[in-house]
Structures are given as structure tokens and as C-alpha cells.
Amino acid sequence: MIALDWTLVVPGFLAGAVAAALFLGGLALGIRFALRRQSPALVLFLSAALRMAALLGLGWWVAGLGLQAIAAFAIGFLLTRTIIVAVVRSGEVPRCN
DSSP states (O other), X not given: XXXXXXXXXXXXXXXXXXXXXXXXXXXXXXXXXXXXXXSHHHHHHHXXXXXXXXXXXXXXXXXXXXXXXXXXXXHHHHHHHHHHHHHHHHSOOOOXX
């Protein structure tokens, strides 16, 4: 039986949940800003670069805590992402005129 160290699992899970929320929030903002520009490529590139850097930085910090923390980070990220996507998809789909 594997003993879980909750002082590693809880921060890892919470960091994963925060990372998913920030990643998807940044994606939404980046898309929103890009749609208002004549040349959206630069905005999308900067948005992607910032989101990836933040995710990798937070993941690097959590990985330093240990294997249980990084596993909890991944579970927290995926669970939060699944919930956010389900909530967003359940809303009314806007029509294109």
C-alpha cells in the first residue's frame, strides 16, 4: 500500500487547479483580444507563450516537491480543465450572423 504524503498532494492538486484556471482564462482573453485585431497572430503567439511559460514554471516548482505532488498537479489540472470545459459547453452556443 502506498502512503500518500498529504503535505505534497494537496499543494500539488491546488497548484494544478489554479494552473488550469489561469491557462484557460488566459486562452479566453487571448482569443478575445485577437479577434479585435487586424493581425491576430502576434496576440495569439504572445498569449500562448505566456500561458506555456506560466504552466511550465508552476509545473517545475511542483515537480521539485516530489512525485506525489506532480501527480496531484496533473490530476488537479485535468479535473479542473474538464469541469471548466463542461460548464462552458453547457451554455448557449452563440450564432454567427
